[in-house]
Amino acid sequence: MLDLLKQLCLIDGISGDEGNVSDFIINEIKDFCEYKVDNLGNIICFKKGKHTATKKVMLDAHTDEVGLIITSITEKGYLKFKNVGGIDNATLLFKKVKINGKVSGVIGGKPFHLLSSDDRKKAPKDLYIDIGVKSRDEALALVSLGDSAVVQSDFEILGECIKSKALDDRIGCLILITLLKNFDEYDFYATFTVQEEVGLRGAKTAAFSAAPDFAIAIDSTTAADIAGVSDESRVCVQGKGAAVSFMDNSTVYDKAMYNAAINSGITCQPKAFVSGGNNAGAIHLSGNGVRTMAISAPCRYIHTSNSIVNTKDIESMISLCEYMLKKLASGNLE
Amino acid sequence: MDIKELLYVLSELDCIGNITDAADKACEILSQYAKVKKTNGNNVIGFLKGKADYTIMLDAHIDQVGFIVTDIDENGFLTVSTVGGIDLRALPSRSVTVHSKQKITAVFCSTPPHLSNGDAEYDTISKIKLDTALGKKAKDIVSVGDFVTYNQECFDLANDLVCGRSFDDRAGVVCLLELAKRLSEKELPINVAFALSTGEELGLRGAITAAFSLNPNEAIAIDVDFGDSPDVPAEQSSVLGEGGIITYSPILEKKINQKLTNIAKENDIPYSTFVTGGKTSTDADMISISREGVKTSLISIPLRNMHSEVEILSLSDLTHLCDLLEKYILSGGVFNA
Incomplete structure (x- = not known):
């Protein structure tokens, strides 16, 4: 898994120039799902599962980096x-x-x-x-x-953590690829979207195409658990699992989805600060509105060439995505 | 090894405090051409015997700028102090190597976006913590007093420009090694002593003892000086690719410069000149006041982004500097009358 993440992170692909990232992803997923590329360059994938989903679920990650x-x-x-x-x-x-x-x-x-x-x-x-x-x-x-x-910077392992450029949001891409390869209980949509860093633009058209009932934005968020920052400003803490958002600068999240994640029994934490934003901001306003949640990797030094993420948190994100996907696709959320 | 290979090999090794990898490698290479010894202060000295009882000392410093660990907290964050002059503004999110029990990579904290008011101050190194990402375990691996260095590897830019860390003054060391190689194959009119001195970045320290023990008749220090770049006024810099910089200053010996200039002109070797009003902030300042005083000059290599880990120089400047000094030494120095 880390090897795949390394390959994803080391590809250069800033907003509007995600072609090499997209080509790599298509090559990884083409044998596992149906996919199309829209006019902006989003990859919209449909994975057929053993069971037809009662509700249409879209998982999203962005391909671009700053x-x-x-x-x-x-x-x-x-x-x-x-x-x-x-x-x-x-x-x-x-x-x-x-x-x-x-x-x-x-x-x-x-x-x-x-x-x-x-x-x-x-x-x-x-x-x-x-x-x-x-x-x-x-x-x-x-x-x-x-x-x-x-x-430029090297991809390196520092204890339990990884240090690299572009972890925001190649971690999300890694998780989508992993789910497309391994998750086959229910049908679902996965969108690899462009231009997140310049205003959540790819997600707008991708959500229009997929037209889901529920969406999960998988991204990175600031972990300010560093020296000199007070507890209430830390946003989230590395090693304590996926960060689940109740509100940020782009979205007030679906409370039922948030509660389901927090009470799932899977190690995760609230994103305890109203800051930043992600593709949920565009997705939840698509069509007649989409019930949306965000699952994020706690990331130190986000938007720099040496961002740090704990690998345990990535595992937590995958578990939580699978859990939520089952719950949502099976129609088990009010 | 050619000049470029030598520069890459030596710059990617470190030399700061008790870390002497670059000095050890340089010593090994120098020993192929000259009689070498290491002194108490870790200076590396090489000697080539010539005809006359007259010694010219060529000096370049082997140490580099960096950091030293002064505190390790429970969460794996280190406090460091600078070793030499470092631009603190360029530290946030930079990855560096901590030379602890086992070498580790760590990253200087940057301000989280939600806490940034666009007006960050970079005035105190102790406020810019270094993240090992090891949490509590950091204390088992890192000790107070461990040195920290940049870790950028060398790479090529356009034309013959190259980029990397510690070119200040590994570039000078490379010139000394190249000269030792060239001169070891020649019959020399005078003795040549090569000094790879330590502690320059902390106050020209190694050169003090190196000059004392060598007791030379004349000396030339080889260091770097500001290369042309958009931020540096033209009068304070020299253009990359236009040769070594012959430096004029009240504390330097004009006769050496005149002879260097004549040789450069006669042989069509590119060079430039730079004039400063007093001390040069190089080893020349100390060598020139060793014992009863030593007639000393300074030749510099134009360098961009000095003291960063992306220092840039032109390889042709190194070759031209070596051509000039080789001819100068073979001509017997300046006071060997």
Whole structure:
């Protein structure tokens, strides 16, 4: 399972440029379900189970990750960029990037020695990518405006945890692939959606196509269980299982679904802070409205190239998804 | 090994405090060409005998910037102190290597999005905790006093630019090793002493004892200086790919610079010059005041993103610097009259 997650995470695919992620996923799932790709690039899968589902259930994960888009090139060949998705500039300075998965570059900055004591305290700004060329023409031979860049980092195991880029939301993709391969009790829909990080856009059209009765958004959420953060601001804690949301900035969740998960007996925890959002925000407003819940991986340093997730929490998420899928598809939720 | 291979091998090994992997490897390579010894302070010294009883000391520092662990909490978060000058703004979410009982990877905490007010302050290293993700177990593996280093591996950029950690001053060390290789095959007019000194980033420390024990007649330090980049004023930087930087300063010896410049011109070796008004913040500052004083100069390699783990240099600058120093030494130095 970790090997599959590693492969998923190491593919570069920022919002609007998810093609390589989608190709990889299709190759994994094509023998296990029917699928189609919609006009935005969402993969909409239908898996036939042993039993016909009483209620139509859709499980969703997004394929895109946060990254950078090249917006201009200076005369001397440095690339200027905009952030795609929410990124803290302090997590970009002096990092290695790859443009279009092939051209290496570095997010450069003023050397420490030349910073004024004021500058040393402030978040870096006016960032640029240095690919080692001397002119705009030389740069244009290697990259084009609108190209994607992604901060590179290794996938590593740290004790019980994994450290990687793109855990948000390749963990969700991993879980969907796992369910498509292994879960066969009831029919269900699985959607691998694009453009979550730029406003939950893929999920809108995917939910329209699938038109489910119930939906589960499978994503990552901030685990602020780190040094210096008070208990009430931690959102969720690593190692205590999947985080289940009652409310975030995009959705007030279906209370019956939330309660069913929290009382399932499977190790899980409430997402105990109203912050962030995920595809549920788009899905629950689709058609006549969809009863929706969110199951998330507690993730430290989310939206950075070195995010950390506990593998036990991923196992909890899979168990909880299977449990909820059975309960919902069989019509056993009021 | 060619210059690039040597740079990659040495930069991906570390040298900070009691971690001496890079120094050990450099010592092993240097011993193929010169008589070597390690001194009490972990300096590596190599010696090539020449005709005259006159010694030129070539110095580059082998140590690098990093961190040292000062506290380990119950939840696996480390407090560290910096070793050398580090840009704290670039630490959040960076992964680093902790040289503990077993080497582990850890990640500096970044501000969780819901707690960020867009106005983070990066003024105190002790506030930026380092996450081992090991929880309670961290205390069994990590000890106070363990060193922490960057871990970026080297990679190629366009043209002949390369990127990696610790190029400051592994690039200088690579030049010394390349020179030792070239000079070991030649008949030398003067003795050449190679000093790979430690502790530069903490106040030019290793060079103090290295210069004392070598007691040279003249010396040249090889270090890095600011390369051209969008954030650095042109007058404070040198362009990558235009050769080594011959540095002028009140504390440096002009006659060495003049001879270096003449040799560069006669042989069409690219070089640039940089002028500073006082101390250079390199080993040259200490070597020049060793014992009764040593006539000393400084040649630098232009480097972008200094003290980050993505330092960038041009390989041609290293080759040109070696060409220049090789000719200079074969010409017998400057005071060997």
